[in-house]
Amino acid sequence: MLTKYQQFFTGRPTTEIAKDLLGKMVKYQDGDEIVGGYIVETEAYLGEKDSASHAFNGRRTGYSESLYGMPGNIYLYQIRGHYCFDIVVQDAEEPQGILLRGIEPAIDVKKMTENRHMTGVNITNGPGKLVQALGIHSRDLDGQPMETSQLTVDLQDFKIPREITTTARVGVNVKGANGLSPRRFYVKGNPYVSNIKKRDMDTANHGWKE
Template sequence: MTKYQSFYTNRSTVEIAQDLLGKVLSYQSDQGLLSGYIVEAEAYLGESDSAAHAYNGRRSTFNEALYGEPGTIYIYQLRQQYMFDVVTQASDVPQGVLIRAIEPKDGQQIMLKNRPVEGVNLTNGPGKLMQALGIQSKVFNMQPLENSKLTVELVTDRQPANITASGRIGVNLNGETGLQPYRFYVAHNPYVSRMRKKDMDLNNFGWKNNS
């Protein structure tokens, strides 16, 4: 078992989604290293989750990555935007976490070239962060995180001061599990999607230790 697989073993997807906050999403691109602290993530609980791509056992070439080993990359396209998920459970248990937003760490100038916008709008959404990273294809889909240029570093010095849970964004709220609080984010971090200006912590960005 690899270190990436062991990170997900014997833990619920809900737990994993929260633990990913503060971890570094990094991409070794042809332009240079691009990375950011994960500040928002959504859990999707597979066959029993009405908002999940594998609800009721749906399986196709579109979502096949979800049925892979823990730590597998699942990239899909929605409304012409690419999204990045991490598979979280054992093979054939199609659960995962959508990375919704990051706070830039390395390569911000390159990100701005890839997505020329100002302020937090650079990476405060799942499609936005993929644009900022310059990933506009499914080239990394089904790759294991530990062998990919796109990965999640499992050790970081950033710890959320508080984690907030809410309903997920953009799902069918009338579905059986549509209202479940499976979206987790670093409270008051300005890069969280839909964070209101009056709620932003512009000093510590919601971290215990903003070093």
């Protein structure tokens, strides 16, 4: 029997879950310190039939084993020296996931700034950046259920996007069968969305409903 928390991450299309995560709060606790921010950008990866997925064509390795776990589990992986935070969705043995690409800092922004040695939107406007800003530097949390982990998504603490934009994903092989599929979602106008142009930023409300 799935918990209510786990049920959020299954039972509906992964693209729908990816959109529903926008505005939810990511939190990471290290000892007495808690940092976190609101999710502003996600990408959906649809498992074995998705050419951009780590599980494409049934590929399964020790490294990607966590993708086959329970809904709401953590899949932490490393690419080009950076760690990325992926949330496992759908039922066990159905290797679909959602990559967090951007968050808006909200809890102990000073600490997140120190973790990144950066200021402004560069703190968390990319998948590797946000993991570093949270203070995560290993795969130790890989495979853990977020419900009981130091790293979690608080489904009760959220903002509501005014508008959600859908595009192709970033950094995937565009020549793949699903390379241009519309599976990236972001809060329109939020300054912490990766690659957003200044002219498109909503500097007043960051794309949230008031």
